[in-house]
Amino acid sequence: MNRSCLLFAIGLIGSITQLSAQTPPRIQIDLEQFIERLFPVQDEALDYESIYEVMLQVYLNPISINDADAEVLQASYLLNPTQIANLIRYRNEYGPFISLYELQAVPNFDLQTIYNLVPFLSLGRGDLGNTKRFWERVHSEEQAYLLLRQRRTWETRKGFTPADTSSTGRISSRYLGDQNDLYVRFRIQHSRDFSLGLTLDKDAGEQFILDKKTARYGFNFLSFHLTRYEVGKWKTISLGDFQVSFGQGLVYGAGYGFGKGAETISTVRRSSVGIKPYTAALEFGFFRGLGATYRYKNWNNTWVFSYAPRDGRVNESIDSLDRSDSFISSFSESGLHRTPSELSTKNRLRELSLGSNLQYTSSNRKFHIGGNILHTKFDRPWQRTATPYNQFEFSGIQNSIGSIYSSYNWKNFYLFGESAISQSGGTGTVLGFISSLSKQIDISFLWRNYDRDFHSFYGNAFAESTRPINERGAYLGIQIRPNLKWKINSYFDLFRFPWLRYRAYSPSSGQEWLTRISYQPNRNLLAFFQIRNEKKDRNLPDSGEPGLVYRLATMNKTNGLISLEFQVSKALFIRSRVLFSSVEFNEVRTNGFMILQDAQYSFNKFRFTGRIALFDTDDYENRQYTFENNVLWTFSLPANSGQGMRYYLLGQYQFNSQLTGYFRYSRTNYTDRESISSGLQEIPFPHQTETTFLLRYMLHR
């Protein structure tokens, strides 16, 4: 901090404290729009539902600005290392923030950052209201809602037609349930006090049935949690479904899958956010049981106990006359149980997880060090169908994994790392830093090395692959802000896969880069151009000649995007986008193109959002991912391939302060096919129509 800055800051504080000690009114933000602004470019590699969930959690449990450490501030993904360091230094020098307006006095906090940040901040523990008893607080909590959602595709898929008999006399399989997709969510929560929630889900084709044998109680999926915060020395106690994240995600990283994206700096590093209640409807990747964090001075100790059912296929092997063993041949992560065959995988296995974390935070909040340990045991061994590429994958009945991690805020550098070893002896390591080199330039660097036999079930570390295994690479990201209007983001990632992978039957390598140039002359207009290129090796198609081994060739994929967003008036918002791609493989080049126009108009208690899009792609490799607006807290990111037109209209109406309704109609018309999809999902028409209906009822408002 230079001297003039400091003087300016002191002056400002003086005037602010004299003015008043108030907080800006809590801003109701449109989270969807906010996340889209933050991650304007969608990518299949990012799990947007999780990102959404994380941001929702942060928004509903605002960060307490007066006791948040660097780790927590980083988790908002809105601040760069210099800003975090400045904020902490400012707080250490001048004492706690009296008002959120005071943020303007922190060096390097520009107005845009503050606008983005304020919805996720609160002034401190002050408003706990602990005078009342717990259940009374739950009962009177304002943040209590009930969500009901119904979704349906109107064309009849093959799975819903009457079964026919094949020539052999076998009756073909059909979906057991109806076409409705139902979802219910109930939640009561208060920031840093408690959270109570229930999520119920039934996908299209699943039965609404009471069947104890398959653990279906009406809905097919049921998730529940009760979490309490700050109970004496206990920081968190969570019962039911929860997720855990510590270090760089090698051991505990579930659900916070950021990584490579158009935000090239802040998303590279993971944060130790600890235990978070699980509320999504994805039917895997969470713990079910009890998790708790105990705080003693600068130490936090977390325990995880989970006994969860998992979906999977169980096979019997008869290897001797009188003994038969059953084993898991594959896990199912789709969460779909529509046919008798899919249903037979439901809750077939039990998974017991025991884990712990110990973390130390230095008194100046700049240094963290911790250790993780997790032991997972299945009720029967897991044996994959053997192929050359999966021979170093996990097999057996139990796995243990342990790691140590650390992060350190040194000057304008934020250094972080984690190193883990799994029971197999395989290791995984992540090392990196993010830094603001100057006011204009930020960089990030990350190096990772995951052995081919590194096994982590709940790991979600930075990787090119979907899991941290069999990979070595270095990532370099940069963000340049020459002035307030222009921003350039870019990354380069060089990686190698030391062992075979699915569809690449030889050790292979690749690289990926992205550049985005954004122009934002004011708050109402945002234009950007982005291009991404990826080169990765893949098997050449089987030539048909016997005896030839698989050969690799490089697939060269380029995706481009031009976008313009404009808030015309308070009521009207428009967005235009052009997406294009080209894929070169085996000397064949194919292309894809998509163009879309969005408009949003609000008046009185209504809001309408609509889109018309045309797409034309040569093949599935050129599919175009675009984010679509949907009913509240529902994400959709469909992949458009082929040739056709897609449009949707979303309406929102606020009946009263308690009840809000949403309705969405979407349709895709294909011009290049007579039927859509295949198998039981097949629709015998060239169009697909979907409606979604959602009601949100706030209990006490």
Added chain:
Amino acid sequence: MKATFLLSFFCIFGWTLVAQTDPVTQVHGGRNQSLGNIRIFDNSAFAHFNNPGALASYKVNQLAGGYDHRFGLAELSTINIAGAISFGPGVLGFGIARSGGKLFNQQTLGVSYSNQLGIVSIGGKLEWFQTQIEGFGTGNSGIFSLGGIADLSSTFSLGATISNLNRAKLGRNSAQRIPTGISLGLNYHPSTQLNFYAEVEKDILINPGYKIGLEYELHEWVELRTGVNSNPGRLFFGLGINYEKFGLDLGYGQVNPLGSTTNFSLSYDLDQ
């Protein structure tokens, strides 16, 4: 005739396999190599090789020597020495470099001169280039190159170089021409501690390559560097230590699937 044919065959082979390891096309100096082979903006005596026009722009007055080692093969290594002496508005540079092993090697010897004219500095270089293949003989050629930098504002500069403007051949008996390359680049330095470089390079025979480099002064005498090249994809890291008149630059580069390169150079600043 047979010798000529074989020589050109060898060279084409050499070009595709080890593009940019010959002393004319490659970027010299530990600093610029670890910045992702940034060619145009070079503040060391190696600017004689990289961009003679930079010598006057940075008022270089230095002696330097370096060694670089690629993919663990001694046959692909380069050793070089360069010097620059400034007087008045101009800077006179010279350099000698040799790359290759016993069977195949190339060397260059040259002088350059650079001058500052207002916001622009321009320089030219003349060099004698020799290619030697054991058992086939020796080819000699003369090469002329140009380069320049324009400082558009206190934080922003543009520059360009053209190497082998005269499109010299490898030797009198060879039809094979030495690569001619053009580079265009910019330098953005928002603070005195930080330099950002971007460059595009086109060699007649090779697809254009993009380069990005970043140099950060961590301490008065410690510099951290990193760089990226697009074609082929390469990643570079480097460390520079400047203690009074002495300088040491270390660099490391990674290219898949070939492996890694390492280099270092030493420099000594002369009195003005």
